[in-house]
Structure formats: structure tokens, C-alpha cells
Amino acid sequence: MYFIYDPQFGNTMITLMAALVLVLQIATVGQRGLITTIRMFALQSFFLASIACTIAFFNQAGHLYIAALLTLVLKAMVLPYLLERTVDRVGIRKEIEPLINVPLSLLISGCLTLVGYVVAESFYHPEETSARSALGHNTLAVAISLFLIGFFIMLNRRKALTQVLGLLSMENGLFLAAISLTYGMPLVVELGVFFDVIVAVMVLGILAYRIGETFDSMDVGKLRSLRG
Amino acid sequence: MNQIPISGLFLGGLTSYAAAGLFGLSAHRYRRATRIVFCAFTCLGALLEGIASLAALLNASATLISIPSGIPFLQYTFRLDPVSSYFNLAFAVVSLAVSVYSLGYLDGFDVRKPLGIFCFFYSLLLVSLTAVFTANNAFLFLIAWEVMAVSAYFLVCFDHERDENKSAGNLFFVMSHVGTGALMAGFLLLGTWAGSLDFSAFHLAGAALTPIRQGSLFLLFFFGFGVKAGMIPVHIWLPAAHPAAPGNVSALMSAILIKTGIYGIIRISFDFLGLPPLWCGLLVLAAGTASAILGVLYALIEPDLKRMLAYSTIENAGIILMALGGSMVFRSYGRPALAAVALVACLFHIFNHAVFKSLLFLSAGAVVHATGSRNLERMGGLIRPMPLTALCFLVGAIAISGLPPLNGFVSEWLTYQALLGGFGSTLSLTRIVFPVAGSLLALTGALAAACFVRAFGIGFLALPRSPQAGHAHEAHPAMLAGMGMLALLCIGLGLGATVCLPILDPLTNQLLGVGMSGNLVVHGGLALSPGSPTGGTVAPAGIAGALILLALVPWALCAIWWRRGRKIPGPAWDCGLPGLTEYNEFTATAFSKPLRMIFAALYQPRREIQTEFEVSAYYPTSVRFESEVAPAFETHFYSPLVERIMARASRFRTIQAGGIHAYLAYIFITLVVLLVFGVRS
Numbered sequence: 001m002y003f004i005y006d007p008q009f010g011n012t013m014i015t016l017m018a019a020l021v022l023v024l025q026i027a028t029v030g031q032r033g034l035i036t037t038i039r040m041f042a043l044q045s046f047f048l049a050s051i052a053c054t055i056a057f058f059n060q061a062g063h064l065y066i067a068a069l070l071t072l073v074l075k076a077m078v079l080p081y082l083l084e085r086t087v088d089r090v091g092i093r094k095e096i097e098p099l100i101n102v103p104l105s106l107l108i109s110g111c112l113t114l115v116g117y118v119v120a121e122s123f124y125h126p127e128e129t130s131a132r133s134a135l136g137h138n139t140l141a142v143a144i145s146l147f148l149i150g151f152f153i154m155l156n157r158r159k160a161l162t163q164v165l166g167l168l169s170m171e172n173g174l175f176l177a178a179i180s181l182t183y184g185m186p187l188v189v190e191l192g193v194f195f196d197v198i199v200a201v202m203v204l205g206i207l208a209y210r211i212g213e214t215f216d217s218m219d220v221g222k223l224r225s226l227r228g
Numbered sequence: 229m230n231q232i233p234i235s236g237l238f239l240g241g242l243t244s245y246a247a248a249g250l251f252g253l254s255a256h257r258y259r260r261a262t263r264i265v266f267c268a269f270t271c272l273g274a275l276l277e278g279i280a281s282l283a284a285l286l287n288a289s290a291t292l293i294s295i296p297s298g299i300p301f302l303q304y305t306f307r308l309d310p311v312s313s314y315f316n317l318a319f320a321v322v323s324l325a326v327s328v329y330s331l332g333y334l335d336g337f338d339v340r341k342p343l344g345i346f347c348f349f350y351s352l353l354l355v356s357l358t359a360v361f362t363a364n365n366a367f368l369f370l371i372a373w374e375v376m377a378v379s380a381y382f383l384v385c386f387d388h389e390r391d392e393n394k395s396a397g398n399l400f401f402v403m404s405h406v407g408t409g410a411l412m413a414g415f416l417l418l419g420t421w422a423g424s425l426d427f428s429a430f431h432l433a434g435a436a437l438t439p440i441r442q443g444s445l446f447l448l449f450f451f452g453f454g455v456k457a458g459m460i461p462v463h464i465w466l467p468a469a470h471p472a473a474p475g476n477v478s479a480l481m482s483a484i485l486i487k488t489g490i491y492g493i494i495r496i497s498f499d500f501l502g503l504p505p506l507w508c509g510l511l512v513l514a515a516g517t518a519s520a521i522l523g524v525l526y527a528l529i530e531p532d533l534k535r536m537l538a539y540s541t542i543e544n545a546g547i548i549l550m551a552l553g554g555s556m557v558f559r560s561y562g563r564p565a566l567a568a569v570a571l572v573a574c575l576f577h578i579f580n581h582a583v584f585k586s587l588l589f590l591s592a593g594a595v596v597h598a599t600g601s602r603n604l605e606r607m608g609g610l611i612r613p614m615p616l617t618a619l620c621f622l623v624g625a626i627a628i629s630g631l632p633p634l635n636g637f638v639s640e641w642l643t644y645q646a647l648l649g650g651f652g653s654t655l656s657l658t659r660i661v662f663p664v665a666g667s668l669l670a671l672t673g674a675l676a677a678a679c680f681v682r683a684f685g686i687g688f689l690a691l692p693r694s695p696q697a698g699h700a701h702e703a704h705p706a707m708l709a710g711m712g713m714l715a716l717l718c719i720g721l722g723l724g725a726t727v728c729l730p731i732l733d734p735l736t737n738q739l740l741g742v743g744m745s746g747n748l749v750v751h752g753g754l755a756l757s758p759g760s761p762t763g764g765t766v767a768p769a770g771i772a773g774a775l776i777l778l779a780l781v782p783w784a785l786c787a788i789w790w791r792r793g794r795k796i797p798g799p800a801w802d803c804g805l806p807g808l809t810e811y812n813e814f815t816a817t818a819f820s821k822p823l824r825m826i827f828a829a830l831y832q833p834r835r836e837i838q839t840e841f842e843v844s845a846y847y848p849t850s851v852r853f854e855s856e857v858a859p860a861f862e863t864h865f866y867s868p869l870v871e872r873i874m875a876r877a878s879r880f881r882t883i884q885a886g887g888i889h890a891y892l893a894y895i896f897i898t899l900v901v902l903l904v905f906g907v908r909s
Contacts, residue, residue, distance in 0.1 A: 155892045
């Protein structure tokens with residue numbers, strides 16, 4: 001059982017989980033059902049919490065455990081619950097028709113992943129790398145890709161609710177970048193961000209519900225008629 | 229004095245202010261209890277802050293108070309150096325009196341109004357004002373500055389049922405943001421050049437810069453702070469916002485909030501920039517002179533009592549800036565002693581104006597509460613139903629008109645002396661500036677006196693001009709207590725000026741390296757002198773004594789000679805024709821008519837008379853009279869500006885597609901381009 005204290009093992013585990021997070025993100029781009037998308041987000045957040053836990057374990061960063069726990073409770077449980085309740089209330093579960101068709105979207109996501117890796121490369125200085133700081137280096141590329149793809153989801157989807165999910169996965173990307181670069185931001189900032197996310201989801205949930213009620217659809221394109 | 233735990237008291241005061249707001253939020257349930265707890269906490273906070281500031285001021289050294297925030301680049305660092313302590317002390321004094329007043333004032337609030345919200349923003353304003361005066365970090369300063377603007381905005385819009393209040397709030401918000409933009413640019417530039425964002429690091433940081441950088445920094449800060457200080461021509465928010473706020477808030481805003489701008493200008497020009505170029509001082513002097521004279525001219529014709537006070541605030545900010553600009557010019561000419569006299573005049577007027585302007589606004593608040601109107605033409609005769617309020621207003625009016633022996637006289641006299649001293653001691657062209665500024669200051673003083681004779685005479689004397697004024701009632705005892713404190717302070721600061729001025733020594737020492745009280749206070753602490761042989765000497769207490777004697781002598785003569793005379797009481801001023809009504813009274817508009825004619829070029833008055841008659845024009849059935857004064861700055865400067873901006877802005881309308889996806893795409897493309905090109909290099 002001593003192998004779990006080996007940083008090499010930790011590195012492999014983190015890379016594996018980061019890859020899963022990325023795969024889930026790309027799968028979200030192609031996914032059409034609302035409920036499934038929400039559950040995939042929950043799963044992604046679970047893996048994210050696991051990554052945070054692993055980094056905390058190997059670097060003795062105590063406060064990261066708190067952040068991991070918060071991620072697990074809020075993003076893997078509370079937020080998906082709130083979102084699913086909104087879906088129930090609005091009563092729209094039907095397929096989402098994206099602006100760009102699915103194959104092309106997947107291709108773009110692949111390109112964005114590439115951009116993520118290219119950008120992260122410039123942060124990588126092999127001469128400074130010790131075994132410990134190498135722990136999170138691969139994850140930065142994943143984090144940037146996650147952020148970009150999250151943004152792309154927001155851009156590509158019509159439903160207010162999927163846009164909320166895009167925003168949340170962008171936030172996941174930020175969180176991953178923070179823990180991979182500096183083992184997490186100061187706890188105050190972290191708490192502030194979590195608080196922001198909850199408020200944002202509540203507000204956006206209400207907004208999505210109102211859009212649904214007013215326009216009989218959650219298509220944010222209908223908001224165009226509000227322009228003065 | 230080292231035994232006093234200044235930092236503990238200071239933080240205690242802040243906590244107490246904040247606690248007041250949190251307790252205040254429970255007001256929807258326990259209205260009465262909340263009011264009492266809220267006012268008790270704000271009073272406690274003001275007391276603690278006052279003691280801490282006074283102790284720090286007497287200590288004459290800077291006290292640093294630091295709270296780690298856990299966020300990079302931001303530390304909650306407060307510094308109580310003499311300048312900060314002095315401003316904080318003035319604020320604490322005013323806030324104590326206003327808090328006592330609020331105990332009664334909030335009682336008269338409409339029950340449907342959300343008292344809790346009011347309490348919350350009010351205490352937020354107190355906290356942020358304290359932080360603005362004491363912040364030692366540009367970040368913290370800007371945060372406090374913005375919180376102050378936002379809380380003041382909500383307080384201005386508190387009576388949001390009236391559209392004019394909402395637009396006043398918006399105007400305030402826009403102007404405040406324009407100013408803050410300039411401040412941010414200024415602080416970022418200064419921070420880059422100084423290598424740190426701490427005020428301690430900014431000290432004299434500007435001295436090493438080139439004159440062009442110094443000048444541009446000064447202009448940015450002068451504009452940004454000038455907006456808050458109510459300087460003409462960026463004053464337009466002030467006469468709109470101050471009257472719109474509830475009475476106690478407008479007192480705080482006029483007395484203290486505008487002083488944050490003055491505080492900033494002092495900080496910049498004396499502390500950060502080292503020695504700014506000569507034209508900076510002349511600019512401040514010119515802006516101050518323009519504000520003083522135009523402010524009082526607009527105050528003079530204003531029928532709205534609170535707007536009139538707001539214009540008078542512009543005038544007093546102008547006087548403060550005049551003294552400040554004078555001090556800067558003297559400093560550029562290497563005359564530290566004269567600069568110190570001007571600075572003392574400026575600082576003392578800051579404190580005095582804080583005291584008497586809050587007193588006037590509080591009494592105006594009581595009057596407006598009692599009569600339900602802000603219009604002077606609908607008041608009148610208020611001295612009978614509310615004698616104590618009238619007395620407080622009278623004290624404030626005498627003080628603000630600069631009449632001896634009250635406090636306004638002392639600081640305005642010092643300003644004159646400094647300006648006159650400037651004539652003899654500066655070179656060629658600049659020396660003309662001083663007599664011009666001095667004579668305009670003299671004109672301002674005279675017009676201010678006329679303005680307050682009008683306010684007191686029309687508002688409080690003669691017969692009631694409306695049924696509401698006739699049925700007015702005296703203010704709540706707590707309100708009277710708050711006003712009374714300030715009125716006593718007006719008298720005390722005037723009579724005891726020679727005792728108070730040495731307190732300013734640490735400030736002149738910090739900013740100019742000269743202690744002045746030894747030169748200013750002469751004849752064993754009885755009289756004031758500007759410290760130069762050509763200047764005059766004045767003893768406020770002596771003048772007070774002479775005034776009392778002058779009052780006593782006729783009274784005594786009357787008592788002796790007319791003891792056995794016959795007295796017939798009768799109505800005054802009726803010229804033997806009894807039965808005068810309020811329609812026979814002189815109105816506020818009529819009072820200012822001569823001045824409106826003299827300064828017609830500025831006011832551009834418009835009037836319209838419509839007469840309806842049946843038989844002949846000599847027997848009109850009804851006459852309609854309408855008179856209006858053009859708001860010069862709004863029509864000639866701001867309206868064209870706004871129109872031009874709107875015209876430019878409409879060209880960018882096409883990129884505002886209205887669809888969320890378009891906006892997201894803009895952001896997304898920018899982000900990817902920045903990532904790819906920005907990070908790689």
C-alpha cells in the first residue's frame with residue numbers, strides 16, 4: 001500500500017482524472033439532453049474535487065481540502081439539484097438545437113484543446129521543474145481547454161440553462177487552473193468565488209425560468225426583442 | 229498621550245459604525261428599538277473615532293493600523309497621520325451631532341419608508357467616509373471612495389417616488405464616476421512611477437518626476453477630486469443631490485462628503501507631488517475664486533432652502549480652495565510662513581464649514597419636516613412656532629456669513645490676510661492675482677451675508693406664508709440637541725480660535741515643515757495676527773465682549789430712562805393700516821431682485837407676465853407671473869456635451885446586436901486572440 005505515497009502515482013492519477021474532466025467537457029458539447037448535460041457537469045465537478053484532494057494530499061495544502069469539499073457539495077450536488085429543479089419547473093426537456101452542428105462543434109472543441117495546450121506550453125519551464133511542481137503541469141493545459149470549451153458551449157447553445165452550464169464549466173476550468181498553478185487561491189478568494197457561483201446560478205435559474213415563462217421557450221435569442 | 233490605544237479606539241469606532249448598520253436592518257420589525265440602538269451605535273462610533281483622531285493629532289506622529297486581507301496587493305492599512313486625523317476628527321464631530329439629531333429625525337419618517345435600508349446605507353456611508361480619510365493604500369482608498377459614492381447614491385434616491393430625486397441621484401452617480409475614472413488613472417500612473425500603491429510610498433514620489441508628468445498627474449487628481457469637492461464647473465450634481473437626500477444625510481454630504489475632495493487635493497499637492505509647478509497653485513486659486521463667487525450668486529436667487537444651502541456649499545468649497553491655492557502659490561515662491569498662514573486658513577475653514585453647514589442643513593431639515601416644503605416662499609413666521617430651531621439657524625447663518633465673533637469670521641479673516649500678504653511678497657504678474665481674488669472674496673462674503681439675511685428673514689420672520697408654515701411645530705428634542713451641539717461649537721470655535729489654532733501645528737509641520745501658531749496667536753493668546761507686520765490683528769473674544777457691551781448699554785439706558793414711561797404694544801410695520809396679511813409681505817424673489825438685475829448677464833433671467841382682463845388692462849381679472857433663471861452651466865456646457873457624446877455613441881449602435889450570442893462571440897474571439905498572441909511572447 002506504500003505506492004499511494006509515491007508522487008509519480010499521484011501524477012498519473014491527476015492526469016487521468018484531468019483527462020476524464022476534459023472528455024466529459026467535450027462530450028457536453030455533443031450532448032443534447034438537458035438532464036444528461038447537468039449530470040455530466042456533476043460528474044465533472046466530482047472529478048475536479050478528486051483532483052483537488054489529490055493535490056492537497058501530495059502537497060500538504062490543508063486549505064485545498066476545504067475547497068475540494070466545497071466543490072463536491074456545491075457543484076456536484078447542490079447546483080445540479082437546483083438546475084434539475086429549474087428544468088422540471090420550466091418543463092422543457094427536449095433536444096437542444098445548437099447554432100453549429102455537432103460534428104463541427106466537436107472539431108472546434110478539438111482545436112480549442114490544441115490552443116489550450118499551446119498556451120499552457122509557455123508556462124512550462126522544464127529547468128525549474130521538480131517532481132512535485134510537475135504534478136499539476138499537464139492540468140493547466142486541460143484547465144485552459146476546459147475554459148475555452150466552456151465558453152464555446154455558451155456561444156453555441158440557445159437555451160439559457162445550457163449557457164449556465166457552460167459558465168459553470170468555465171468556472172471549473174478556472175478552479176483547475178488555480179489549483180494546478182498555485183495549489184489554490186487564498187481561501188478568501190475561493191470562498192468568494194463559490195459564493196458568486198451560487199448567486200449566479202440562482203439568478204440565472206430564475207432568469208431562465210422567466211424567459212421560459214415569457215417566451216414559452218428558453219431560447220436567449222428571443223431576448224433580442226428587448227433591444228431599445 | 230502614548231497610553232491611549234489609538235488603533236483600538238479607531239477600529240472600535242469603525243466596528244461600531246458597521247454594527248449600527250447591521251442592527252438597523254432589523255428595522256422592519258422593531259422600528260422604535262432599532263432607531264435607538266442605531267443612533268446609540270453611531271454616536272458611540274463617532275465618539276471613539278473622535279477620541280482616536282484627537283489623540284493621534286495631539287501625538288503629532290503617524291499611527292499605522294493594518295489588517296491583513298489575504299488578497300494579494302490589498303492590505304487594509306489605515307494611517308492616522310495629522311492630516312488624516314484632522315479630517316477624521318471633523319467628520320467625527322459632525323457625525324456625532326448628526327447621529328444625535330437622527331434619533332429625533334428618523335422618528336418623523338413615514339412608516340412605509342424602509343428605515344432598515346436607510347440605516348444600512350447611512351452606516352455604510354459613515355464607514356466608507358472614515359476609510360477614505362484614513363486609507364493608506366490606493367486600492368483601499370478607491371474601494372472606500374466607490375462605496376462612499378454608492379451609499380450616498382442610495383441615500384440621495386431614498387425618496388425615490390419623486391422623479392427629480394431619481395434623476396438627481398443619477399446625475400450624482402455619473403459625475404462621481406467620471407471623477408473616479410480620473411482618480412483611478414492618476415493612482416495607477418502614480419503607482420507605476422512610485423513602484424508601490426501605498427500612500428507612505430507615494431510621499432514626495434512626484435518630486436522626482438518631470439514637470440509634464442507632475443502636471444498631468446495633478447490635473448487628473450484635481451479633476452477627480454474637484455468633482456467631489458463641488459468645484460465649478462463640475463459642481464452640477466451638488467445642487468441637485470444635496471437637497472434630494474433626507475435632512476441628516478444632506479448635512480453629512482455637504483459638511484463632510486465634499487471635504488473628501490479637498491482632502492484629496494491637499495494630499496496630492498502637499499504630500500505626493502512634492503512641489504507642484506506654480507501654475508497648479510494658480511489654477512486652484514482661480515477655480516476656488518470662480519466657485520466662491522458663482523456659488524454665492526446662485527445661492528442668492530434660489531427659492532429652495534436646501535438648494536440654496538447646497539449652492540452656499542459650493543461657495544465655501546471655493547473659499548477653501550482659494551486659501552489652498554494661495555498656500556500652494558506661496559510654497560512655489562518659497563514663502564513657507566505665508567503658505568502656512570494660508571493653509572491654516574484653509575484647514576480651519578474646512579472644520580468651520582463642516583460645523584456650520586451641517587448645523588444649517590440640520591435646521592433646514594427640521595424646517596422642511598415641520599412645513600412639508602423646501603420653498604422659502606411657503607415658509608415665514610417660523611420663529612414663533614419653532615424658536616429654538618430658528619435660533620440654531622440664526623447662529624449658523626451668522627457663522628457662514630463670516631460675521632464676528634463666530635468661527636466663520638476667523639477663517640475667512642485669515643484667508644483675507646493670507647491673500648493680502650501675497651500681494652506684497654510675490655513677483656510681477658502673479659501679484660495681481662491676489663488683490664483680484666481678495667476683492668472677489670470680499671464680494672462673496674457680502675453676498676453670502678445678503679443671502680442668509682434673505683433666508684432667515686423670509687423663512688423665519690414676518691407672517692406665515694402658507695397654512696403649513698402657520699401650523700409648524702418645534703423640532704424633536706433630540707434634533708434640537710444635535711443642532712445645539714453644533715451651534716455651541718460655532719460659538720466656541722469662534723471665541724476660542726486662539727486656543728484651537730495650535731492644534732493645526734502638526735499639520736503645517738507635516739505638510740510645510742513650519743509651525744505657525746506661535747506667529748498667529750499673539751498678545752498672550754488673546755488675539756490673532758497673520759504674522760506679518762503689515763497684517764492686522766484681531767481678537768474674536770474681544771469683539772464678542774464689545775458686542776455684548778454695545779447691547780448692554782442701550783438696554784441699560786432704556787431701563788433707566790423709560791422705567792416710568794407708558795408702553796403701547798401694537799403691530800409692527802403696518803404703517804398705521806392694520807390688517808396686513810401674508811400677501812403684503814416681501815417675497816424671497818423680490819428680495820433678490822436688485823441683484824438679479826445687476827448680474828443679469830450671468831443669470832439671463834426670463835420672465836413672462838400674462839394678464840387677463842375683461843374691460844381694460846387696468847382692471848385685470850387674473851395675472852400670471854412666471855420667472856426663471858437660466859442654469860448657465862447646464863445649458864451652455866453640459867447639454868451640448870451630452871448631445872455630442874450621444875451622437876458619437878449612436879454610431880457604435882450597430883455592434884450592439886442585442887443577441888447574447890453576438891456578445892459572447894466578441895468576448896470569445898478577443899480571449900482566444902489574446903491567449904494565443906499575448907501569452908506566447
